[in-house]
Amino acid sequence: MKKILDLVLPTPCVVCLKLGAPICVTCQQSFVTSSLGFEILGVPGFAISTYNTEAAVMVNSVKEKGITSLIPYLAELIVPHWPQELIRPILVPIPSSPSNTKKRGFSHTSIMSRALARRLPGAGYRELLKSARVRLDQVGLSSGDRVKNLEGAFRADLRGFHDRVTPVVLVDDVLTSGATMAEAMACLRANGVEVAGFCVFARAGAH
Numbered sequence: 532m533k534k535i536l537d538l539v540l541p542t543p544c545v546v547c548l549k550l551g552a553p554i555c556v557t558c559q560q561s562f563v564t565s566s567l568g569f570e571i572l573g574v575p576g577f578a579i580s581t582y583n584t585e586a587a588v589m590v591n592s593v594k595e596k597g598i599t600s601l602i603p604y605l606a607e608l609i610v611p612h613w614p615q616e617l618i619r620p621i622l623v624p625i626p627s628s629p630s631n632t633k634k635r636g637f638s639h640t641s642i643m644s645r646a647l648a649r650r651l652p653g654a655g656y657r658e659l660l661k662s663a664r665v666r667l668d669q670v671g672l673s674s675g676d677r678v679k680n681l682e683g684a685f686r687a688d689l690r691g692f693h694d695r696v697t698p699v700v701l702v703d704d705v706l707t708s709g710a711t712m713a714e715a716m717a718c719l720r721a722n723g724v725e726v727a728g729f730c731v732f733a734r735a736g737a738h
């Protein structure tokens with residue numbers, strides 16, 4: 532029933548609730564974005580926002596409320612900040628834990644990666660990472676426990692992937708400690724795939 536109503540009723544903006552698009556033009560324009568570059572394991576990456584109130588509302592609208600129609604709008608915000616060095620990338624989503632993916636019924640990082648791939652010239656999209664086992668939610672864990680929780684969390688699925696030239700760029704929504712990103716890089720590296728960069732929508736805990 533909800534799905535049918537979504538088709539006939541205009542969507543409210545997730546930030547100001549004005550009816551129209553999942554994020555209205557006003558909220559989109561007043562959301563301040565900039566390229567916040569940083570490195571993990573010597574690999575350069577970027578976020579386009581800190582994890583401020585608006586960023587949190589947007590991310591949670593997707594993850595907790597299932598408003599996947601917002602994702603292309605978030606991709607639109609990221610594209611202007613895409614670094615020159617990472618042209619024609621293969622975008623690889625960081626998988627959520629199996630329990631969260633099951634609960635949501637979709638993978639928001641996969642949708643985000645595909646949305647970005649459609650908007651970046653020459654970009655491709657591959658799901659090279661899979662969840663290897665059940666893991667706890669990172670929220671509420673200490674930084675030491677976060678690293679431990681992630682050990683062996685991913686496995687590489689390189690079937691049919693023979694390209695070792697095109698830059699692989701990992702995609703996630705929010706980066707907190709960087710432990711997830713580091714584990715994903717280590718997993719691909721152990722399988723002979725060097726990660727060229729990473730892209731996250733928001734960075735939490737950045738100063």
Ligand SMILES: [Zn+2]
Pocket residue numbers: 544545546547548549554555556557558559
């Ligand atoms: Zn709005």
